[in-house]
Amino acid sequence: MKQPKYIFITGGVSSSLGKGVTVAALGCLLESRGYSVAIQKMDPYINIDPGTMSPYQHGEVYVTSDGAETDLDLGYYERFTSPNYSRRNSVTTGQIYHAVIERERRGDYLGRTVQVVPHITNEIRNRIYNLEKENPDFIIVEIGGTVGDIESVPFLEAIRQMRYEFGNERTLFIHLTLVPTISAAGEAKTKPTQHSVKELLSLGIQPDVLVCRIREPMTKEMKAKISLFCNVKEDCVISAVDIKDSIYEIPKMYKEEKLDEVVLKTLKMDLRESNFSKWEEIIYKIKNPKGSLRIAIVGKYISLQDAYRSIYESLSHGGITNELKLEFVKLNPEELEKKNLQQVFQNISGILVPGGFGERGIEGKIRAIEYARINNIPFFGICLGMQCCVIEFARNVLGWNEANSTEFNPTTPYPVISLLEEQMEVDRLGGTMRLGSFPCILKEGSLAHKIYQSSQIMERHRHRFEFTLKYKKDFEQKGMLISGLSPDEKLVEIVEIPSHKWFIGVQFHPEFQSKPTNPHPLFVEFITAAKEYSIQNFGGLS
Ligand code: GLN
Numbered sequence: 001m002k003q004p005k006y007i008f009i010t011g012g013v014s015s016s017l018g019k020g021v022t023v024a025a026l027g028c029l030l031e032s033r034g035y036s037v038a039i040q041k042m043d044p045y046i047n048i049d050p051g052t053m054s055p056y057q058h059g060e061v062y063v064t065s066d067g068a069e070t071d072l073d074l075g076y077y078e079r080f081t082s083p084n085y086s087r088r089n090s091v092t093t094g095q096i097y098h099a100v101i102e103r104e105r106r107g108d109y110l111g112r113t114v115q116v117v118p119h120i121t122n123e124i125r126n127r128i129y130n131l132e133k134e135n136p137d138f139i140i141v142e143i144g145g146t147v148g149d150i151e152s153v154p155f156l157e158a159i160r161q162m163r164y165e166f167g168n169e170r171t172l173f174i175h176l177t178l179v180p181t182i183s184a185a186g187e188a189k190t191k192p193t194q195h196s197v198k199e200l201l202s203l204g205i206q207p208d209v210l211v212c213r214i215r216e217p218m219t220k221e222m223k224a225k226i227s228l229f230c231n232v233k234e235d236c237v238i239s240a241v242d243i244k245d246s247i248y249e250i251p252k253m254y255k256e257e258k259l260d261e262v263v264l265k266t267l268k269m270d271l272r273e274s275n276f277s278k279w280e281e282i283i284y285k286i287k288n289p290k291g292s293l294r295i296a297i298v299g300k301y302i303s304l305q306d307a308y309r310s311i312y313e314s315l316s317h318g319g320i321t322n323e324l325k326l327e328f329v330k331l332n333p334e335e336l337e338k339k340n341l342q343q344v345f346q347n348i349s350g351i352l353v354p355g356g357f358g359e360r361g362i363e364g365k366i367r368a369i370e371y372a373r374i375n376n377i378p379f380f381g382i383c384l385g386m387q388c389c390v391i392e393f394a395r396n397v398l399g400w401n402e403a404n405s406t407e408f409n410p411t412t413p414y415p416v417i418s419l420l421e422e423q424m425e426v427d428r429l430g431g432t433m434r435l436g437s438f439p440c441i442l443k444e445g446s447l448a449h450k451i452y453q454s455s456q457i458m459e460r461h462r463h464r465f466e467f468t469l470k471y472k473k474d475f476e477q478k479g480m481l482i483s484g485l486s487p488d489e490k491l492v493e494i495v496e497i498p499s500h501k502w503f504i505g506v507q508f509h510p511e512f513q514s515k516p517t518n519p520h521p522l523f524v525e526f527i528t529a530a531k532e533y534s535i536q537n538f539g540g541l542s
Contacts, residue, residue, distance in 0.1 A: 051430055
């Protein structure tokens with residue numbers, strides 16, 4: 001077993017500075033030098049996981065292959081680095097306290113008083129040590145929240161203890177801060193960074209590296225000033241400038257700033273040669289598209305930046321592979337209920353309906369799907385999007401006007417989507433859906449089989465409802481093919497319409513398995529179909 005080096009990343013001054021992407025990008029750079037990494041997110045909230053949180057509170061819930069409902073930063077970790085992350089990589093205050101309190105109830109503490117230090121901090125540290133099983137060179141731990149928050153104090157205390165125990169050749173503290181440009185003064189200001197470092201110092205942590213989010217790269221003088229005030233070597237003050245085109249340029253930006261070099265140097269690790277060519281190629285394709293396409297996304301949370309984060313990223317991977325720039329046309333389904341769809345979709349080359357919960361917006365989604373089906377526009381339905389295309393087909397092709405999911409109408413005469421048997425008895429919301437990776441068998445000769453070029457696939461799930469199997473024949477007789485089933489043939493995983501140019505609905509979430517370096521074939525082929533649609537209907541690409 002190796003003795004891993006621990007890299008801790010904290011944030012200061014403000015939230016939303018891009019800590020998750022910074023962590024993922026550092027992991028990517030270390031991997032490009034032949035090192036192995038494991039990344040962990042520590043979220044200071046008391047929820048056990050974000051699975052029960054509203055998209056307004058949290059953004060997307062990212063699902064790992066072992067079925068953990070996690071923070072969307074796990075998605076960045078998986079897209080930028082190679083490990084397949086699991087529930088071990090996502091820790092919350094809720095989980096820590098839950099474990100400690102369970103132990104206390106069992107009597108494991110033998111009469112002692114249970115305290116934040118050492119019991120809570122030990123549990124935090126044990127979660128970090130848990131990653132050592134994977135034998136990585138580096139364990140990178142992102143501490144969620146902002147320094148100064150009450151909630152993050154036990155996490156900061158735990159990592160302070162780890163520095164004391166392992167010393168500064170095995171631990172490294174990176175602090176991400178903001179250097180705002182005050183428009184009236186026309187100047188970038190370092191004072192908030194100085195204050196943030198002081199706050200960290202008051203908790204016993206001296207950062208080794210400062211990553212400063214800033215509009216323009218810092219001058220040498222600014223770096224020298226920050227270095228002097230914050231006790232951080234000048235070459236360890238790194239500019240993180242805003243990136244215009246794509247987040248996939250961020251590793252390169254940090255590479256040019258030598259972030260990986262200072263990390264390796266500080267931790268006394270060899271500066272192995274960097275093999276960055278596959279990322280260079282991706283960036284080249286992003287910067288030199290051969291045309292562009294408009295893709296519509298129909299979801300009720302489109303006003304939120306992160307509610308469909310993995311969908312946008314996976315679509316962009318399909319765009320990169322096809323060397324096309326994508327413009328996302330984000331549509332609120334409630335508004336589609338009354339609009340003239342011919343106008344709405346007149347210059348759209350593909351329509352995607354993502355996952356979701358609850359009845360709001362369903363009728364608008366169903367209208368959009370009907371429009372895509374009738375007009376041969378490439379259509380991709382994911383989870384709830386798939387369920388809606390089953391409802392649409394039942395109503396408009398099978399003529400079952402009142403067909404619905406029992407999620408929206410429990411007494412419908414045609415419950416074409418209904419609760420999974422295993423879900424009938426479930427009475428708790430948290431962590432009780434069908435979660436994680438399951439196998440799916442593809443029908444030979446189907447579009448899905450052609451796309452995956454395989455007969456068996458594994459995909460991640462997060463749902464309670466399912467296609468009602470007794471209607472399978474009715475659908476197939478009228479032209480909807482069930483092309484993916486669970487191995488016991490009880491669960492419908494993929495539906496498609498063979499007479500349509502490209503129409504697929506999947507019960508699972510392929511967006512959790514796409515990376516720019518390994519794009520998911522469904523997204524790649526959806527964009528290829530949209531490209532063909534654009535060439536045929538608009539006479540080319542825009
Ligand atoms: N609400 C649906 C279900 O629970 C779909 C879930 C989803 O889209 N993730 O089955």
